[in-house]
Amino acid sequence: RRAIPKCDPRLDNEMPSGSDSVMSSRQVYAKDSMDRFGDDLSEVLLSYLSLKDRFITECVSKQWQRVVFTSVTDITEDIVFQNMSDKSFELMVKKCQNVRRVESFDNAFYTNETILPNNCNQLDSVLAVLSVVKQVFGNH
Amino acid sequence: MADNADHIDGDDNEDVRAQQNLIKIKLKSSEGGIYECGLTAAKMSDLVKNMVESLGTDAVVTTEPIILGNEAVTDAALKKIIEWVEFHWDDPPVDHDFEDEKDRRNEELSHWDKQFIDVDDQALLFDVIAAANYMDIKGLVEVGAKHICSKIRGKSCQEVREMLKITNDFTAEEEDAIHKENAWIYAKD
Numbered sequence: 001r002r003a004i005p006k007c008d009p010r011l012d013n014e015m016p017s018g019s020d021s022v023m024s025s026r027q028v029y030a031k032d033s034m035d036r037f038g039d040d041l042s043e044v045l046l047s048y049l050s051l052k053d054r055f056i057t058e059c060v061s062k063q064w065q066r067v068v069f070t071s072v073t074d075i076t077e078d079i080v081f082q083n084m085s086d087k088s089f090e091l092m093v094k095k096c097q098n099v100r101r102v103e104s105f106d107n108a109f110y111t112n113e114t115i116l117p118n119n120c121n122q123l124d125s126v127l128a129v130l131s132v133v134k135q136v137f138g139n140h
Numbered sequence: 141m142a143d144n145a146d147h148i149d150g151d152d153n154e155d156v157r158a159q160q161n162l163i164k165i166k167l168k169s170s171e172g173g174i175y176e177c178g179l180t181a182a183k184m185s186d187l188v189k190n191m192v193e194s195l196g197t198d199a200v201v202t203t204e205p206i207i208l209g210n211e212a213v214t215d216a217a218l219k220k221i222i223e224w225v226e227f228h229w230d231d232p233p234v235d236h237d238f239e240d241e242k243d244r245r246n247e248e249l250s251h252w253d254k255q256f257i258d259v260d261d262q263a264l265l266f267d268v269i270a271a272a273n274y275m276d277i278k279g280l281v282e283v284g285a286k287h288i289c290s291k292i293r294g295k296s297c298q299e300v301r302e303m304l305k306i307t308n309d310f311t312a313e314e315e316d317a318i319h320k321e322n323a324w325i326y327a328k329d
Binding site: 030031032033034035036037041044045046047048049050052053055056057058059060061062064065084085088091 | 245261262263266267269270273281284285286288289292293294295296297300301304305306307308309310314315318319321322324325327
C-alpha cells in the first residue's frame with residue numbers, strides 16, 4: 001500500500017529527539033493514508049477538533065501526538081475540568097504548550113500555582129492564565 | 141507589486157472582480173491535463189495569484205497554462221478545486237478580526253461545501269486537500285480540515301487509524317501510558 005512519495009516533508013525545528021532520522025529519510029505513503037501529510041498540514045487539519053477529541057485521539061500515531069495539541073490556544077471546555085487532579089491538570093498543560101487562555105473552572109482545586117508557569121512556554125500568556133486562576137480562587 | 145494587481149484585487153470593487161472572472165486562464169495538472177478557470181476564481185489560490193502577478197499583465201496568462209507541478213494536483217483533484225473556486229470566488233472577504241476569526245472557525249460548513257467535500261474516494265479527498273495546501277487556497281484547506289475533524293468526532297484511536305489509514309507507530313506500552321494519562325477525559329461528572 002506504500003507507493004506514493006510524501007508530498008510535504010518540511011521539517012519542524014522542534015521535533016522530539018528520535019524522530020529526526022525517521023522523518024529525514026524520504027518515505028512513501030499510500031495516497032489514501034493521512035500518513036502522507038507533513039506536520040504543518042496535519043496540524044492545520046486537526047485544529048478543528050474539540051479539546052476532548054484531541055485527548056481521546058492522542059495515541060493515534062507519533063505524528064498525531066506531535067501536532068494535535070499545538071493549535072490549542074484556548075482551554076474553555078467545561079467537561080475538561082471534571083474530576084481532574086493536579087497531576088492530570090499538569091499533564092494537560094504540558095501537552096498544550098501554546099495555550100493562551102483558560103476559562104470555566106468548574107472545580108477549583110488547582111492549588112499548585114507553579115503548574116502553569118513551569119509547563120507553558122508563553123510566559124506572558126501564562127501570567128494571564130494565572131491571574132484567571134487566582135481570580136477564580138479569590139471568588140471561592 | 142504592480143499597481144495593476146492592487147487595483148484588480150480591491151475588495152470593494154465587485155464589478156472588476158466579476159469582469160476579471162470572465163477572463164479564462166489555463167491550469168495544468170501534474171498529470172498534464174489542462175483546465176480553464178476564471179481569473180478571479182483562480183486567484184483564490186495564492187500560488188496562482190503570485191504566478192499571474194509575476195507575469196506582469198493578465199493577458200499573458202490566457203495563452204500559456206499555469207503549471208501546477210505538485211503530484212497531489214491530479215486531473216481529478218484540479219477539477220474539484222476549480223469547481224470550488226468557481227463557486228466561492230465572489231464570497232465576501234474574510235475578516236481577520238480575532239472574534240470573527242474564532243466564530244468562522246467554529247462555524248459549520250455550508251450545505252454546498254459539505255456536499256462538495258464529502259468524497260467517497262479518500263485518495264482523491266487527500267489529493268484535493270494536499271493540492272489546496274500546495275496552491276495555498278486557505279478556505280478550501282479549511283473545508284477539508286473541518287470535514288476530517290467532523291469525521292473524527294467521537295471516534296476512538298483505533299477507529300481513527302482505520303478510517304484515515306494511519307500507521308500506529310506506538311508500542312503497546314506507550315499507547316497504554318497515554319491512555320492512562322488521559323483517563324480523566326472519560327470521567328463523568
